[in-house]
Amino acid sequence: MEGKISVYKICKIVVISLKLLTVGLLLMPPIVVATSSFNPTAFAPFPPRGLSLRWFETFFGDSGLISGIRNSIFFAVLSTALSLAIGILASFAIARYNFKGKNLLDALILSPIVLPEVAFGNALLVYFYYLKYYNHTIILLLGQTIIALPYVFRVILPSFYGISRSFEEAAMTLGANEIQTFLRITLPLIKPGLIAGIVLGFATAFNNFSVSVFLVVTSTQTLPVHLMGRMRIFLDPTIAAASTFVCLTMVSALIITEKLVGIDKLITGIRWR
Amino acid sequence: MKRGSNMNKKGITKIQALIVAIVIIVAAVAGGYYYYYTTTIPKPKPTIVIAVWGGAWQKGIVDGLEGFEEAYNCKVEYFIQSDSMETINKEIAEKEHPTIDVIMTGPGNTLRGMAGGVVEPVDPSLVPNLEDIISACKLVIEGKVYFVGNYFNYMGIAIRSDRIDASKVTSWKWLWSEDLYPKKLGMPTPEYFAPVEQTSLTWYGDVYHVDEAFEKLKELAPNIGLAYVDDALASEALAAGEINALMCYNVVATKLIKEGAPVKFIIPPGEKFFNYYNGPMVVKNGPAGKDLQMKMVNWLISPEAQIKNAKEIWSNPTNVKVTIPPDLAPYLLTTEQMAQAALLDAEFQAAHTDEWQERWATEIKPLLG
Numbered sequence: 203m204e205g206k207i208s209v210y211k212i213c214k215i216v217v218i219s220l221k222l223l224t225v226g227l228l229l230m231p232p233i234v235v236a237t238s239s240f241n242p243t244a245f246a247p248f249p250p251r252g253l254s255l256r257w258f259e260t261f262f263g264d265s266g267l268i269s270g271i272r273n274s275i276f277f278a279v280l281s282t283a284l285s286l287a288i289g290i291l292a293s294f295a296i297a298r299y300n301f302k303g304k305n306l307l308d309a310l311i312l313s314p315i316v317l318p319e320v321a322f323g324n325a326l327l328v329y330f331y332y333l334k335y336y337n338h339t340i341i342l343l344l345g346q347t348i349i350a351l352p353y354v355f356r357v358i359l360p361s362f363y364g365i366s367r368s369f370e371e372a373a374m375t376l377g378a379n380e381i382q383t384f385l386r387i388t389l390p391l392i393k394p395g396l397i398a399g400i401v402l403g404f405a406t407a408f409n410n411f412s413v414s415v416f417l418v419v420t421s422t423q424t425l426p427v428h429l430m431g432r433m434r435i436f437l438d439p440t441i442a443a444a445s446t447f448v449c450l451t452m453v454s455a456l457i458i459t460e461k462l463v464g465i466d467k468l469i470t471g472i473r474w475r
Numbered sequence: 476m477k478r479g480s481n482m483n484k485k486g487i488t489k490i491q492a493l494i495v496a497i498v499i500i501v502a503a504v505a506g507g508y509y510y511y512y513t514t515t516i517p518k519p520k521p522t523i524v525i526a527v528w529g530g531a532w533q534k535g536i537v538d539g540l541e542g543f544e545e546a547y548n549c550k551v552e553y554f555i556q557s558d559s560m561e562t563i564n565k566e567i568a569e570k571e572h573p574t575i576d577v578i579m580t581g582p583g584n585t586l587r588g589m590a591g592g593v594v595e596p597v598d599p600s601l602v603p604n605l606e607d608i609i610s611a612c613k614l615v616i617e618g619k620v621y622f623v624g625n626y627f628n629y630m631g632i633a634i635r636s637d638r639i640d641a642s643k644v645t646s647w648k649w650l651w652s653e654d655l656y657p658k659k660l661g662m663p664t665p666e667y668f669a670p671v672e673q674t675s676l677t678w679y680g681d682v683y684h685v686d687e688a689f690e691k692l693k694e695l696a697p698n699i700g701l702a703y704v705d706d707a708l709a710s711e712a713l714a715a716g717e718i719n720a721l722m723c724y725n726v727v728a729t730k731l732i733k734e735g736a737p738v739k740f741i742i743p744p745g746e747k748f749f750n751y752y753n754g755p756m757v758v759k760n761g762p763a764g765k766d767l768q769m770k771m772v773n774w775l776i777s778p779e780a781q782i783k784n785a786k787e788i789w790s791n792p793t794n795v796k797v798t799i800p801p802d803l804a805p806y807l808l809t810t811e812q813m814a815q816a817a818l819l820d821a822e823f824q825a826a827h828t829d830e831w832q833e834r835w836a837t838e839i840k841p842l843l844g
Contacts, residue, residue: 244734245714266529266555280505283498327568336572339509416565419574420524420552431555432529434705438730 232449239442257443267444270425277424278408281346282354285403286396288347289354294384297362315352319412322348327416342417342424346407353406354399361395362388520544523763523771525577525755526554526562531730535787536579539625539780540771547770549763557705560584566758567591576761576768582614582821583828585622585756595757596621601769604776604794611818612752612793624752625776626790629808629816630673631748633713633721633728637737644741647677647748650722651695658700661712661721665831667704668724672824673749676817680747685827689838696842702835713738724751729789729806742812750816752793 242254261267289311295301296308314322323345330341365388373383389396411426418427425448429441525540527533533553544551556562559580566573570593580588588594596619599605605613605623612624632644643649650660662670674695675681675688700718703709706727712718714736721727728740742748755775757768774780781792782800789806791813792799799807808816 243736245711245731245736266553276508279501283501283505324568327565331569331571334571338574415561416568420554423555428529428555431557433707434528434557438530 232445235442236446236449238439239446241439241442244438257439258447260438260440261443261447264440266423266428267425267440270423270428271444271448273422274408274425277343277346277422278404280343281350281407282400282403284343284347285351285354285407286399288351289358289399289403290389290396292355293359293362294388297359311355312352314348319349319410320416323413323416326413338417338419338422342414342422345413345417346410349410349413350403350406354403357399357402358392358395361392365391520548520550521763521767522550522552523576523767524552524554524574524761525579525771526556526559526575527579528557528559529555531726531788532579535626535784536775538783538787539775541783543771543774546774547767549767551771560587563588563591563593563756566593570759573758573761575758576763577755577757577771579753580622580756581751581753582622582624582819583825585614586821586825588756589616589621593759594621595759595761595765595768597623597757597772598765598769601766602773602776604773607778607794607796608776609793609795612754614821622754622756623772623776624754624793625781626754626784626788626792627750627752627808627816628724628726628790629742629748629750630669630722630724631728631740631742633723633731633738633740635713635716635719635737636739638716638719641739641741644720644743646743647673647746649743650698650720651691655698655720657697659719660695660698661701661703661709661718661723662695662699663709663722664702664704665828665835669749669751670722670835671831672817673722676747676749682749682817682820682823685831689834692835692839693842696839699843702840702843725790726788742808742815745815747815747817749819751819754793 237250239257240253240255241250242252242256292307292311296304326341326345326348330336335341369387369391370383373387374380378386409426410424411430414424415427415430418424425444429444433441525536527536533555537553540551543549554562554575556578559578562575562578563580563584566575566578567588570591573593578588585594597605599620602623605620608623612627613620614622632647632650634641634644639654643654665671670692671685671688672682674691675684678684678691679687701709701712701721703712706723709721709723710727710731713721714731725740728738731738732740755772757765757772761768775784776794778792778794778797781794781797782803784790785792785797785799785807786803789803791808
């Protein structure tokens with residue numbers, strides 16, 4: 203009996219250690235980046251030997267970086283909205299109906315995941331120039347939407363499969379038409395999938411470099427493209443300051459959402475306490 | 476019975492109202508941006524786009540272009556590039572409708588741009604400062620100047636002065652010594668910058684002994700701890716102490732020295748070193764028009780712009796009318812050192828770079844571990 207307790211304790215220690223190691227590995231990169239952003243010198247030893255805000259000053263004074271963040275958020279929001287609209291409709295069609303080409307449609311929507319993004323970005327640029335279409339805003343928006351769509355679609359589709367049709371049938375039996383049923387019954391039930399799709403789609407579009415590098419022009423240069431241009435020349439902590447700022451903004455938005463609405467309620471409709 | 480009459484008509488919840496409001500606002504903002512970007516509202520000033528490397532390189536050009544916007548009533552936009560060949564490749568793809576007017580690059584990449592049909596020759600009638608540029612810093616093909624440099628880069632040895640005795644570094648051949656064994660040396664790859672040319676110069680007096688240079692690089696392999704393709708990696712490795720010495724060009728060391736790192740940049744006295752020049756390449760059919768493009772080139776190669784650029788990146792100007800200020804002189808090449816510089820053979824380099832990259836990958840890289 204005592205031997206069994208010892209084995210249990212050992213397993214518990216091992217599991218806790220693995221958990222701490224995993225959390226540590228996940229948190230260490232952002233912690234190192236955040237502390238580097240306060241380093242007083244350009245070559246950033248860790249731990250930093252002093253504290254300074256000079257790199258935040260450089261960051262806020264760099265119009266290229268600020269416009270990069272603005273462009274990244276703009277294109278990420280729009281491409282997420284577009285891919286969400288397409289993803290919801292495509293998922294609904296595939297989950298609810300049988301039609302010719304259903305599997306082909308499924309594969310087509312997911313195909314950007316397996317395509318090399320660099321080749322795709324170059325092909326997109328050449329294609330639109332072949333069509334003599336030179337609106338770089340639309341081209342970049344389309345490129346990011348196509349990249350984000352598979353992730354949004356893959357997350358929303360299981361949500362549709364997870365809903366029992368009996369809810370929709372009951373609503374229509376009680377007099378709702380198809381649109382009312384979709385808006386007031388189906389959409390709220392797939393909300394967790396929608397939220398996950400928004401988060402994944404936004405992250406994919408915001409972080410995208412391989413496609414964007416081909417499609418940006420000066421006015422649409424996104425943050426990853428701008429940062430790569432800086433990083434290859436000199437790795438000063440301005441990049442760390444930009445990353446820290448973006449992360450803090452996202453975390454602040456999450457905290458505000460939690461305080462005002464409750465993230466659990468936003469996702470599941472229930473306030474967990 | 477009316478359809479839908481049995482439905483619960485409580486109305487939408489606060490969260491649903493918030494979501495609808497957000498969607499409407501986003502759609503309105505998006506519509507506004509779309510209208511702004513795609514309507515044919517004429518811009519008040521012509522815009523000229525120049526592709527520059529970031530950091531100090533960008534600041535040097537920005538400082539050099541001070542006053543240009545006012546002088547020609549235009550707006551300058553800066554496109555931050557990482558590798559100028561990537562930018563040139565992008566313009567080759569966009570040949571029918573270029574988006575960049577001037578690209579800061581080197582003569583080797585300009586030759587590749589010429590092969591892609593995107594390079595506009597410099598017009599001497601529109602660029603009067605051209606005649607004041609050192610002839611070695613002009614790429615002349617069949618009587619036309621296709622590229623003009625506005626500053627020199629040059630090879631040297633950057634060392635950690637707290638780990639290496641600078642008095643030992645009297646020759647390029649020191650890189651092959653046991654002082655840097657094992658793996659304490661950083662070398663550029665041919666993809667990036669000139670290890671083959673410098674090795675050939677060091678041991679055989681010119682850049683054309685390529686096969687022999689590769690044999691010497693094989694001998695050097697045990698000392699090589701870093702084979703780098705960009706400045707950031709090289710300077711970070713030296714600053715962090717992963718390596719004690721770096722074969723690099725001057726700008727890599729400049730930033731570290733300015734930031735107070737224990738780094739010295741040494742050009743072994745009396746020995747030839749590889750040099751390279753960078754400058755503005757004009758993109759054919761650029762959106763700003765040839766006239767404004769040539770005006771920008773003329774401005775960038777002027778003595779005033781070159782001095783401002785030199786103050787930022789510590790690279791020698793190429794205009795003979797430049798007078799080096801006394802406070803800047805210690806950081807630039809002296810006249811004697813300029814005499815040691817090996818002239819770049821851009822056509823030889825452009826013709827063989829791909830082959831050297833292949834040979835590096837197959838003959839040298841496997842030895843680095």
